[in-house]
Amino acid sequence: xxxxxxxxxxxxxxxxxxxxxxxxxxxxxxxxxxxxxxxxxxxxxxxxxxxxxxxxxxxxxxxxxxxxxxxxxxxxxxxxxxxxxxxxxxxxxxxxxxxxxxxxxxxxxxxxxxxxxxxxxxxxxxxxxxxxxxxxxxxxxxxxxxxxxxxxxxxxxxxxxxxxxxxxxxxxxxxxxxxxxxxxxxxxxxxxxxxxxxxxxxxxxxxxxxxxxxxxxxxxxxxxxxxxxxxxxxxxxxxxxxxxxxxxxxxxxxxxxxxxxxxxxxxxxxxxxxxxxxxxxxxxxxxxxxxxxxxxxxxxxxxxxxxxxxxxxxxxxxxxxxxxxxxxxxxxxxxxxxxxxxxxxxxxxxxxxxxxxxxxxxxxxxxxxxxxxxxxxxxxxxxxxxxxxxxxxxxxxxxxxxxxxxxxxxxxxxxxxxxxxxxxxxxxxxxxxxxxxxxxxxxxxxxxxxxxxxxxxxxxxxxxxxxxxxxxxxxx
Amino acid sequence: xxxxxxxxxxxxxxxxxxxxxxxxxxxxxxxxxxxxxxxxxxxxxxxxxxxxxxxxxxxxxxxxxxxxxxxxxxxxxxxxxxxxxxxxxxxxxxxxxxxxxxxxxxxxxxxxxxxxxxxxxxxxxxxxxxxxxxxxxxxxxxxxxxxxxxxxxxxxxxxxxxxxxxxxxxxxxxxxxxxxxxxxxxxxxxxxxxxxxxxxxxxxxxxxxxxxxxxxxxxxxxxxxxxxxxxxxxxxxxxxxxxxxxxxxxxxxxxxxxxxxxxxxxxxxxxxxxxxxxxxxxxxxxxxxxxxxxxxxxxxxxxxxxxxxxxxxxxxxxxxxxxxxxxxxxxxxxxxxxxxxxxxxxxxxxxxxxxxxxxxxxxxxxxxxxxxxxxxxxxxxxxxxxxxxxxxxxxxxxxxxxxxxxxxxxxxxxxxxxxxxxxxxxxxxxxxxxxxxxxxxxxxxxxxxxxxxxxxxxxxxxxxxxxxxxxxxxxx
Numbered sequence: 001x002x003x004x005x006x007x008x009x010x011x012x013x014x015x016x017x018x019x020x021x022x023x024x025x026x027x028x029x030x031x032x033x034x035x036x037x038x039x040x041x042x043x044x045x046x047x048x049x050x051x052x053x054x055x056x057x058x059x060x061x062x063x064x065x066x067x068x069x070x071x072x073x074x075x076x077x078x079x080x081x082x083x084x085x086x087x088x089x090x091x092x093x094x095x096x097x098x099x100x101x102x103x104x105x106x107x108x109x110x111x112x113x114x115x116x117x118x119x120x121x122x123x124x125x126x127x128x129x130x131x132x133x134x135x136x137x138x139x140x141x142x143x144x145x146x147x148x149x150x151x152x153x154x155x156x157x158x159x160x161x162x163x164x165x166x167x168x169x170x171x172x173x174x175x176x177x178x179x180x181x182x183x184x185x186x187x188x189x190x191x192x193x194x195x196x197x198x199x200x201x202x203x204x205x206x207x208x209x210x211x212x213x214x215x216x217x218x219x220x221x222x223x224x225x226x227x228x229x230x231x232x233x234x235x236x237x238x239x240x241x242x243x244x245x246x247x248x249x250x251x252x253x254x255x256x257x258x259x260x261x262x263x264x265x266x267x268x269x270x271x272x273x274x275x276x277x278x279x280x281x282x283x284x285x286x287x288x289x290x291x292x293x294x295x296x297x298x299x300x301x302x303x304x305x306x307x308x309x310x311x312x313x314x315x316x317x318x319x320x321x322x323x324x325x326x327x328x329x330x331x332x333x334x335x336x337x338x339x340x341x342x343x344x345x346x347x348x349x350x351x352x353x354x355x356x357x358x359x360x361x362x363x364x365x366x367x368x369x370x371x372x373x374x375x376x377x378x379x380x381x382x383x384x385x386x387x388x389x390x391x392x393x394x395x396x397x398x399x400x401x402x403x404x405x406x407x408x409x410x411x412x413x414x415x416x417x418x419x420x421x422x423x424x425x426x427x428x429x430x431x432x433x434x435x436x437x438x439x440x441x442x443x444x445x446x447x448x449x450x451x452x453x454x455x456x457x458x459x460x461x462x463x464x465x466x467x468x469x470x471x472x473x474x475x476x
Numbered sequence: 477x478x479x480x481x482x483x484x485x486x487x488x489x490x491x492x493x494x495x496x497x498x499x500x501x502x503x504x505x506x507x508x509x510x511x512x513x514x515x516x517x518x519x520x521x522x523x524x525x526x527x528x529x530x531x532x533x534x535x536x537x538x539x540x541x542x543x544x545x546x547x548x549x550x551x552x553x554x555x556x557x558x559x560x561x562x563x564x565x566x567x568x569x570x571x572x573x574x575x576x577x578x579x580x581x582x583x584x585x586x587x588x589x590x591x592x593x594x595x596x597x598x599x600x601x602x603x604x605x606x607x608x609x610x611x612x613x614x615x616x617x618x619x620x621x622x623x624x625x626x627x628x629x630x631x632x633x634x635x636x637x638x639x640x641x642x643x644x645x646x647x648x649x650x651x652x653x654x655x656x657x658x659x660x661x662x663x664x665x666x667x668x669x670x671x672x673x674x675x676x677x678x679x680x681x682x683x684x685x686x687x688x689x690x691x692x693x694x695x696x697x698x699x700x701x702x703x704x705x706x707x708x709x710x711x712x713x714x715x716x717x718x719x720x721x722x723x724x725x726x727x728x729x730x731x732x733x734x735x736x737x738x739x740x741x742x743x744x745x746x747x748x749x750x751x752x753x754x755x756x757x758x759x760x761x762x763x764x765x766x767x768x769x770x771x772x773x774x775x776x777x778x779x780x781x782x783x784x785x786x787x788x789x790x791x792x793x794x795x796x797x798x799x800x801x802x803x804x805x806x807x808x809x810x811x812x813x814x815x816x817x818x819x820x821x822x823x824x825x826x827x828x829x830x831x832x833x834x835x836x837x838x839x840x841x842x843x844x845x846x847x848x849x850x851x852x853x854x855x856x857x858x859x860x861x862x863x864x865x866x867x868x869x870x871x872x873x874x875x876x877x878x879x880x881x882x883x884x885x886x887x888x889x890x891x892x893x894x895x896x897x898x899x900x901x902x903x904x905x906x907x908x909x910x911x912x913x914x915x916x917x918x919x920x921x922x923x924x925x926x927x928x929x930x931x932x933x934x935x936x937x938x939x940x941x942x943x944x945x946x947x948x949x950x951x952x
Contacts, residue, residue: 030597068521
């Protein structure tokens with residue numbers, strides 16, 4: 001493998017360049033000639049597909065169905081919910097063509113308004129509730145042109161769920177159920193630990209009653225919002241005219257939730273686990289979980305290939321590839337599969353065939369293990385489970401070590417300066433938060449964790465009474 | 477069930493209104509406040525999901541991977557392939573925002589150009605070929621504002637495959653392999669018979685060397701193009717700078733294919749199979765394959781519900797729902813599930829429990845059958861298979877009966893007047909085809925079937941020498 005095909009910078013020396021190289025060289029994604037946009041290549045899309053499959057199965061059990069709504073949103077819809085309109089207006093891209101009534105059409109930055117217009121016609125009585133719909137689609141937010149692969153782009157893929165309930169209690173309950181499903185996707189599938197909590201008033205979704213969130217912390221000392229689940233209250237129902245006839249024969253406003261995560265999750269997993277050799281993928285989302293590299297010499301070729309096929313068959317429960325290319329050396333192949341993040345490499349040479357053994361190499365630590373070929377299924381299963389667990393544990397340890405609890409402004413500034421995730425007593429006021437952002441050169445509140453310790457004393461900044469412990473950090 | 481919840485017009489009296497009612501009342505889709513757009517509701521999206529799952533599995537076996545490319549296409553890309561640009565320009569919607577270079581951006585009407593720009597960077601040598609990529613995405617074609625649910629809308633969902641090969645032969649071969657996979661989706665999953673063939677010069681895809689197609693014929697006497705698979709030749713490769721270093725160490729232009737089908741397939745299945753009572757769905761794509769309606773009386777309720785649960789468990793290989801709603805009568809429920817197209821209804825009343833029997837009712841014919849409850853699994857399986865086959869056979873018979881073979885202009889005009897699918901000897905010239913369209917008030921060539929009988933004599937219209945038998949019809 002040529003040197004330029006490997007990663008040429010170190011993770012801890014130039015993380016943005018390292019991150020970009022890991023993604024480009026593992027062929028997860030590519031830059032696009034359209035500024036601010038990215039191409040998701042097959043290796044990256046396969047991860048997204050696994051996330052979609054996992055999540056679809058989970059939400060189907062909750063009674064959520066998938067659907068598809070138009071990408072075009074009439075200007076008048078945006079304007080109906082004032083706070084929502086204001087929140088999104090700087091990022092909205094409009095289409096040149098107007099509709100037949102001469103109305104401007106936006107490309108959806110989120111679909112609350114277009115969906116709730118339909119909901120207002122579909123919901124008549126309590127029999128129609130709860131209504132639980134999700135869609136997988138592309139989203140346009142015309143942000144900065146400086147694309148960060150998977151993390152920030154003008155078009156991205158996501159899912160957005162939009163549910164309607166008879167009561168506030170049901171709505172509250174399912175907002176939290178979804179956040180828990182999100183946690184499973186991120187912690188159990190992607191092996192990225194998260195902190196669950198509520199957004200502050202300032203960071204709340206535009207138009208929501210409250211926003212719950214899961215926040216991860218990246219190795220470069222920046223927080224990354226991984227997904228949010230909102231209780232929208234009754235505000236959208238009111239302006240979109242969604243009401244239902246209750247069992248009491250009276251008309252009521254329903255309660256609504258919305259929730260979304262995006263392809264950004266892939267970026268978080270890549271940045272968290274990968275290393276100076278390239279991509280490290282959690283086995284549960286790896287498109288190839290194990291690659292068999294036969295070591296070919298002319299005389300023993302047949303026996304080695306036969307063994308490789310046998311091992312592949314034995315491993316039919318996993319996603320396994322045999323690398324049969326003859327134009328590359330084994331060493332070249334080892335490097336390539338490391339760059340591409342395949343969790344387990346299985347080497348088979350003539351000596352291994354003789355001794356009825358196999359060499360397993362794990363991607364995360366590089367450890368080698370020689371095993372009996374008869375035990376390959378059990379060994380690979382254990383190894384994949386172990387990699388999944390140990391990359392999570394490593395990330396969890398980093399998260400814990402990066403968290404600094406402070407109770408005064410000096411320590412707060414120092415910790416932010418060291419790119420830490422800072423837990424501090426906070427008053428919750430928007431003005432105070434603006435001031436913190438200003439003074440720290442960009443630190444924002446990430447969440448008010450559900451897991452709250454007892455609080456006494458004053459806000460870390462304004463010295464008014466503190467309401468809750470809150471996480472602050474610079475962020476993506 | 478109230479009369480207005482059922483279908484209020486007959487299929488053979490007002491097909492457009494009937495078609496719209498079937499879809500709206502089965503909740504497959506809905507009109508949207510944005511002119512020319514539609515909402516795909518959960519019942520409709522579940523069918524699309526089944527089509528996606530089936531097709532994804534098939535193309536994965538052919539070595540095709542899924543990916544995702546930007547929706548925005550720079551104006552300059554369109555212009556590169558002149559015929560392609562001209563073919564799509566009337567339908568293109570542009571974004572108000574320009575990119576950083578001041579370039580206009582289109583919403584993709586198809587993705588050849590944006591994908592091939594990336595391909596030009598990804599393909600270096602024969603080792604990178606064949607490259608086979610597919611994407612599932614939304615497409616924008618700013619046509620008439622008069623939406624026809626699933627059949628014609630300004631935004632729709634589709635898949636588009638884009639492959640690159642070393643040789644023309646490989647390309648030809650896989651163009652046909654994909655068409656055969658398309659046939660399977662449509663005939664085997666959706667039970668809609670199709671005719672396979674080539675498009676004429678006039679109907680060929682803009683920029684392709686040739687276009688293969690599958691064409692269905694709707695009960696209102698209009699043909700419907702169900703999917704196309706193109707050999708693009710080397711034209712796009714040339715203008716997008718895609719070349720590869722061959723095994724001969726020389727630079728070569730590759731061959732390319734592209735192929736697509738859309739959510740329109742759902743519309744074709746609905747129109748073909750449904751009847752005056754509402755939706756009829758092919759069992760293989762029905763989101764609910766059998767619905768159990770327990771007949772509840774207070775005294776025997778427990779026994780009936782217990783039996784319903786037992787039957788559902790027995791049928792765990794199928795998608796089965798028990799309708800437990802107490803606020804509706806059994807008769808109301810029967811009607812509702814007929815409107816919604818569930819292939820099999822299972823009625824269980826107290827007498828049935830006593831006699832250890834069940835009543836099965838098939839949606840397509842309305843036939844009732846009393847069976848032993850111990851045989852429900854086998855009986856339901858047979859019934860679903862039988863429905864799948866018999867709705868296909870019925871549609872096939874209609875297609876055959878609608879086809880008229882003619883060899884002179886008088887008969888041609890008569891057959892088109894009777895809304896038939898006309899097979900006629902044709903010269904293949906674009907001018908002649910324009911004339912036919914003009915004189916018939918809109919009949920176009922549908923395809924030159926692969927299945928060609930010997931041809932002699934002259935073109936049905938211009939009297940020049942006929943080249944091939946060609947299908948003509950009015951179309952969607």
